[in-house]
Amino acid sequence: MPDQPDKPTPPPRTPSKIKLSRVMILILIFLSGTAMGFLLQSLASQQENSFAAAQINQLQNQIIDLSQQIRQLQARLLEQSLDQKAPVENPVAPTSGQTLWLKIDPVQCGGNPWEQDWVKMQDVEPVNGFPYYQEDKIIIDYFAKQNIGVKSAVLREYPSDIGVCAACTCPRGDTLYLEADETNARALVSNFGFKLSDLPPPLPQVTSVNTIDLESYSSDETATHIETIISLRNKMIELNDSSQGAYTGQLNDDATTTLQNLIPSLNIPALKSVYNYPPDCLKDPALGSTAYALHFYWGFDNAKISSLGYCPPPELQELVTEIKELNTCLTNSALNNNALPCGITDAKFTTNDPLNLKDCDAYSTLENRASCFIKIAVKEKNTEVCKNVKFDGNNCLSQVALASLNPDLCETLEPEGSYPQEDQDLCLKDVGIKLDSPTVCNRIYFSEVRNECLSRMVTN
Structure with missing residues (x-):
């Protein structure tokens, strides 16, 4: 051969x-x-x-x-x-030498691998509260379990349109930046879709100014607990080297930490994080966080802050001293320690119904003004007031229709979205159930909503 x-x-x-x-x-x-x-x-x-x-x-x-x-x-x-696949058979700890930054945009609906792993380990449903305030640590721990060493993890939020995407595959509005050595960076690129990145954008700078509003909301008359919303409205400067502007999540974290450091001087035990949702009984729609308004939730019970969960009103006078002390504490901290530069207004309570439209104009946020106008519209059963409500006119008209038991008003709601009759149908359902009227239920367009309405009839 x-x-x-x-x-x-x-x-x-x-x-x-x-x-x-x-x-x-x-x-x-x-x-x-x-x-x-x-x-x-x-x-x-x-x-x-x-x-x-x-x-x-x-x-x-x-x-x-x-x-x-x-x-x-x-x-x-x-x-x-980074053009080769990285071996990840053995854990690789980050070295003290040169490191690289990589980035990826996390998706919605708890679809990120570290979220899924946490839910599996905790044996809970995702809706039961993934601890986003600890997400950076959870991410590092998750990749360590995948034998990938990560030196640091940074999340930055950005206000932007997400474009066209399919439900839970849509980005959730922030970017994850990971720092790792070259070997681990290869694994992140090859196995998890990360891309090379510059350094994470700097934190937003808080400059001067604006106010802290203390606004209390009461709900039903049988309650003994009240929730107080403290809104920190901070003017943030746009970052010169970024088109994405300010990062609201990090500002939430910074403000939360700052206020938590102030709480012990008032002998007040607990501050609820901005990541916790308020109870359903808070009827005012001014909830959550926007680019320039951060909301913190305390529960006041007998003038002492306690945990959230109930919404009955205590004696209002018992709260005044405590809130004024909080006012003073925040003011002194801001002026003396520069912990969170801000100006503070006097405490303002809104336990009574608004008297007129001018009362609504006194609110500084769009959500608070809308809530105020809706209260007046419902009280007066006046749909003309709903014209003052921006971006939530259908909600105003629905509440007036229910208060006046007038199903004809439901059909004046503007069609919206892929199910244009949804607001009209839900309004008719509420009015039909309240009137115990099959005739009103039969005016509902969508069969499932119509059948649900009819099933709630007391009389046949």
Whole structure:
């Protein structure tokens, strides 16, 4: 049997490319240094010469171009270092040497692997409260279980349109940044879809100003507990190097931590995180967090802060002293320690119904104004007042229709979304059940809602 010829040795894969990129970077750095030296010489000897000024301007542009090319080549070099699959058979701890930053946009509905792992380990349903305030630690622990060492995890929220996506595959509105060494970075890129990133954007800066409003809301008359919303409205500066603006989640965290540090001086035991939802009995729609308004929830019981969960009103006078003390504490902290720069108004209570439309205009947020107008519209059974409600007119009309037991008003609601009659149908259902009227129920367009309404009839 004749001898088989030796197979040719394959050429090396990537080192030559990487070396060439490094050489190019060194050349460009040398050229940029030479250009800078010439620039300084020109500035010293020909400062007042217009021709020299033109040359200086040209050299400056060249230096900028060279710097951009250097950054581009450095980025390519990093990409080349991550083009192979990473072995993850053994845990790899982050080293103290060079690290890389990577990023990914988490998805909604608890669909991220670290959320799913936490839910599985806790043996609870996702709706029972994933602890987002500990998410950075949970993420690091999760990847450690996957034998991937992560040095640090940073989450940054951004206000933006999510574009076209399918339900739970939509991004949830923040970006996760992970810092890892090169070996672990390869695993994150190859196995989890991370991409190379610059450093995470800096934290938002809180500047001066605006107010803290203390607004109390009471609900039903049998209760003995009240919820107080403290809104911290902080003016945030736009970040010069980011088109995404401020990051509301981090500001929530910072403000929560600041206030928690103040609470012990008042002998008040517990501050509920902004991640906790308020009880259903809070009827005012001004809940949650927006770009410039943060809401914190305390429960006051006999003038002492306690845990959330019940919504009955105590004696209002018993709260005044405690709230004024909180006012003073926050003011002194802001002025003396610069913990959270802000101005504080006097405590304002809204336990009584508004008297007129001007009372509603006194509110500083769109949600509070809408709630105020709806209260007046329902009290007066006046649909004209609903015209003052921005973005929630259907809700106002529905409540007036129910208060006046007038199903005809339900059919004046504006059609919206993929199920245009939804608001009208739900309004007719509520009125039909209240009137115990099959005739009203039969005016409902969608059969499931109509059948639900009819099933609630007391009389046949």
